[in-house]
Amino acid sequence: MTMITIKINREGKIEKYKVPENLTVLEALEYINREYGANIKFRASCRNSQCGSCALTINGSPRLACETLVKDNMLIEPLRGFRVVKDLIVDREPYYQKLKSIRNYIVRKKLPNGLEEIEESEVEKTKELRACIDCLSCLSTCPARSSSNFPGATVMRQLLRFSLDKRDEEDRERIAFFENLYFCTTCSSCVEVCPMNIKLERAIEKLRELAFKKGYFLEEHRKVRENILKSNRSIPKIKESFLEKAKEFYKAENEKLRVAFFTGCLIDYRNIAVGFDTIEVLLAHNISVYLPKAQVCCGSPMLRTGQRDVAEDLMEKNLETLESLDIDYIVTVCAGCGSTLKNDYKLKNVKDISELLIEFEREYKKLKLRVSYHDPCHLRRGQNVYKEPRELIKRIPGIEFLDSKPQCCGAGGGVRSGVKELAKLLGKRRAKQFRDVDKVITICPFCELHLKEQGLDVINLVSLLKKVI
Structure with a gap:
């Protein structure tokens, strides 16, 4: 059996372990705890790329531990952008609190009489948006989130999801605006690491489109619009x-x-x-x-x-x-x-x-x-x-x-x-x-x-x- 070396960042201290090749990172962590008695703390649940709980920083990028194969000299760290609770476990509570604050459920002022049928076309509108597994990989790589009060693309994804649902009666665009919708640089680093391949930057652009129609926009963006309407260019002509x-x-x-x-x-x-x-x-x-x-x-x-x-x-x-x-x-x-x-x-x-x-x-x-x-x-x-x-x-x-x-x-x-x-x-x-x-x-x-x-x-x-x- 061929053995390779992997490294674990345990609260700032790098530990090295020999593990068999062809294991997933999740299997390797379990092997280390079993064979070495290391007692490394980490999250895992479904083992099938569905729950998102096992996301870690692997060789500098967020990955699901249950689907990523170990490589020689691989470095495994906690998910970045979050407070470390213990070893490879990070504090996800701020994210859950943010979801709670935006009322992450369908808001109805008046309930329908009897069963309310949803057309298939309406379901399709939000199908991709509902594919998120809450791994939080997108939040760990977002430059705007790391430098401001922007809550991250997946929070905006949730707001768009409800905005597109005709049953929802909350003003999701207003919530998005005051949650700093326009702080996203559309760099797509979130898309790059999303295990479900959700086009998060497109979701933000769509939410911005809906917000603009309702009057939630930044004045500077309105000025760019005026430049284009005047000269077909986004900046004024000076020479x-x-x-x-x-x-x-x-x-x-x-x-x-x-x-x-x-x-x-x-x-x-x-x-x-x-x-x-x-x-x-x-x-x-x-x-x-x-x-x-x-x-x-x-x-x-x-x-x-x-x-x-x-x-x-x-x-x-x-x-x-x-x-x-x-x-x-x-x-x-x-x-x-x-x-x-x-x-x-x-x-x-x-x-x-x-x-x-x-x-x-x-x-x-x-x-x-x-x-x-x-x-x-x-x-x-x-x-x-x-x-x-x-x-x-x-x-x-x-x-x-x-x-x-x-x-x-x-x-x-x-x-x-x-x-x-x-x-x-x-x-x-x-x-x-x-x-x-x-x-x-x-x-x-x-x-x-x-x-x-x-x-x-x-x-x-x-x-x-x-x-x-």
Whole structure:
């Protein structure tokens, strides 16, 4: 029988144990208590991924102990973000008290006469929302919850569940608003760790949509709406835009592909240099570039803050423009735009710049620089793109690359515009992880701007590549 070593964090002290391979973490804990008399305290019940009680932090991420297999040198810790009661048991009582405070049950002012039938279509509306097993993994990874009074995505999920139930007569949107509904950055870290694959960020967006319709919104988000209604951009224009300065078509000398460049608001109105860098980099890789002059805001700021009515108008305008083009791909250098085009527009021919360029073999000039990479949440989790930008950076001779664990900087989900103090706090925490590098690379104008305000030297990946083509 092959034995491997696992480590247990018992209230700050790391203990090592030999256990047989091919056990689940839950089985390994029971083996340790039985064979070593360790008396480690932990929670478990159903053993079948249904009760959620056995969730632990395993190698840095929340996982169910009953379904996670042990690996050599694995580190097992209590679920983060909660007070430790004993060993691997955390205090779940604050969560239960929060559920109690939001009246986590159907509220009726007048009961029906006799049996009340529920149509199947009504049941389907909340089916995914009811799949939660209360493992609390989402709460342990939420950056907003760790830095504010935001109760977490699963609490908002419960509020949406009752909001969509026609039997419920409570004002769930009002409760959500005063429970800091707009503190969520929509980073999707909760979705990433949810064992039931519940789309929690979509639940929050839907709840925000319902709240906005009832008049529960942040004034700063209303101002973004006004900008879009005036100019089809989420920010005001202060000078000649990138689309006004640039040509409509740039022909590559030895054309291999033709793409449409979807700029996004910040590149068009603020980061104009990044726009021209993108064109130069694409041309250097023998890619011809269309710049659709009729393109408008992708609608992401409206979708993330619940203002779907405006977003749908923007989507219609963009689809009319983009679907008429004779191109191979639509290319983005903004994580939010790319995620919106892929996931909300459902376009199949959209690529982040790193996804496209990684397919081309090209030698880059040497650049002696110590850099790291910041994962935009809407790129890593929204598009599952994280290997490609790292590989492109590593292709540059002379680059010293120091990787970093993904962590939300606080710029997304309307938090930067609407909850400035929380955004600043999250930005500062993220910035501390990059103090030992010359530059931080990213592929999101919002992350770039936000991290620059924390004192970091940040550039878009295309601006880095522009230096070495």
